[in-house]
Amino acid sequence: MSMTKIIYKTGDATVPDTSGSAVIAQICNDLGRWGKGFVVAVSARWKQPELAYRDWYEQREFNDFGLGAVQFVRVTPDVHVANMIGQHGIRSSAGGAPIRYEAVDQALEKLAEFAAVSNASVQMPRIGCGLAGGSWDRIEPLIHARLSSRSISVVVYDLE
Helix, strand or coil: CCCCCEEEEECCCCCCCCCCCEEEEEEEECCCCCCCCHHHHHHHHCCHHHHHHHHHHHCHHHCCCCCCCEEEEEEECCEEEEEEEEECCCCCECCECCECHHHHHHHHHHHHHHHHHHCCEEEECCCCCCCCCCCHHHHHHHHHHHCHHHCCCEEEEECC
16 A cells, blocks of 8 residues: 655644545543643534533443544534544643553544545644644654555644
8 A cells, every 4th residue: 555645734724625525633632621722723613523522521431432532523514523532631740741642543543444434534733742742753653654554645734
């Protein structure tokens, strides 16, 4: 299988630059908290991802909510938002930043499966590198391994 390159663009990741199906990927925490970071931009555009995440968290005793899990929420006929649980807690501590690279890797694997079946591109900000405290030098190789290596188109947006 051929490998595609990650495309880097300046712009808003909530406005996917694609004519086909797309999945907008974002990292969420495992505490049921929503209100800072990229999720705010998502909520400003669509209510469904936040409502679905909060319900997923509230029902966690009966579902797969937890590190490495992914919830796919349809927001338009051609666009889904992937709520990926890749952050333990919301604050850095003596144990380090909230990012959990293994959970991000597991979530990206699920994202790849969904994108392949849906024939969708993946659009995202530099996931895990804001409030989660992650390093793009560690996340980018995971994206290559899970998505680009399967010829899934990935566009990463940096705000102006």
